[in-house]
Amino acid sequence: MAAPPRHATMLSISNGDKPAQTQAQSQQGTLPQSPGLRVPSNRKTIYDRHLNRSRNAESSRASFAFLFGEMVTYAQRRVTGIQDLEKRLNEQGYPLGLRLLDLLFYRSTSTSSSALSSSSTSSSPPNRPLRIITLLHLIHGPLWRLLFGRAADALEHSVSPDTPNEYMITDNDPLVNTYISVPREMSMLNCAAFVAGIIEGVCDGCGFETKVSAHNQPTDLWPSRTVFLVRFGDAVMEREKVLERSGVK
């Protein structure tokens, strides 16, 4: 249920207020010569810059920490509780997931023997994943590397027969939580809900309706260890069975 409506809201947010109009606009093209937007005479627009330009660019970790911290603080002032806060962070990550998905595919097709493919997913073709496992590998490997410079630490399937639709992606030391100190009375809060939102965006963008949440599961060695619980919708599980039978990989 989540996928189409959320998708639709996102588009209308970025392009104005009336979804109907939005469609018409985007069909006529948002190319630089579209009448609406002014562009610099030296053509410094997003259309003239190579998408891989910033691929290996680095910025300071502090800048990220400051921005993310400010984002959480701002969100906190507008919510009523921890769940609400996590929902908001999730919603802010979601649109990034949709966009990162395209970026990942673009890059994995344009550079075949790149750093992106030096992983467990190197054998998978650069097509959109059809099966759950391929999708999860995409998140665990390439997505994590794009965002955090390394793969996630674990990928597991729920062992309970009641919840075959649940998968877990573990990050032992999430970058987003490195500089966040959570007050004791909010110990349930995990700001990696932002990352959960990104994962949800990637899954939805691929056509896998999903709910993703971030949970604290500290160990002695990894105090900020976080588990992302990925719960696929019924429709996805049914499709998965059909694909399984017809031998689609």
Next chain:
Amino acid sequence: MSSNKTSRIGEETRVDKVNAELVTLTYGTIVAQLCQDYDSNYQDVNKQLEKMGYNIGMRLIEDFLAKSGVGRCANFRDTADMIAKVGFKIFLNVTPTVTNWTSDNTQFSLIFEENPLADFVELPDDGRAQDELWFSNILCGVLRGALEMVQMQIEAHFVSDVLRGDDTTEMRVSLVRYIEDEMPPEEE
């Protein structure tokens, strides 16, 4: 301090890195959220971004001083150099150009050849955003907050932005006054 020496500090200061795109995207999602929360009232979005920047700047200055190890600037020209070549270099890995000084050396412009915050960005095509929204306005707040912590009251605003269709991205920075050390008011 000589200009070259300042550049060297900027180049050589070691900092922990992250993928620049993560920073870009995170900032993008912040601005998008504000536009949504403020119902595309871009003046309010600008103000809120400036405020968030101010909060960041107040804390960032300490990180800046600790990392760079630089001392007090002799004058405002030094300060400008330090901001462009060390501050921006450390935190955003870019070096804006300092230019357009007024004759009394209290106002200058920073010209951004590169602006990592605005990569992948196109403003909403609603006929207003390009006239009203200063997408990178958080940077103005960062400068104001950081400099206030080292006894300089400044005012900063963008005067042009390539996202608005201008040929350059330019921020104007003015020194309002040096803040004298004041004893906290005695408690009665």
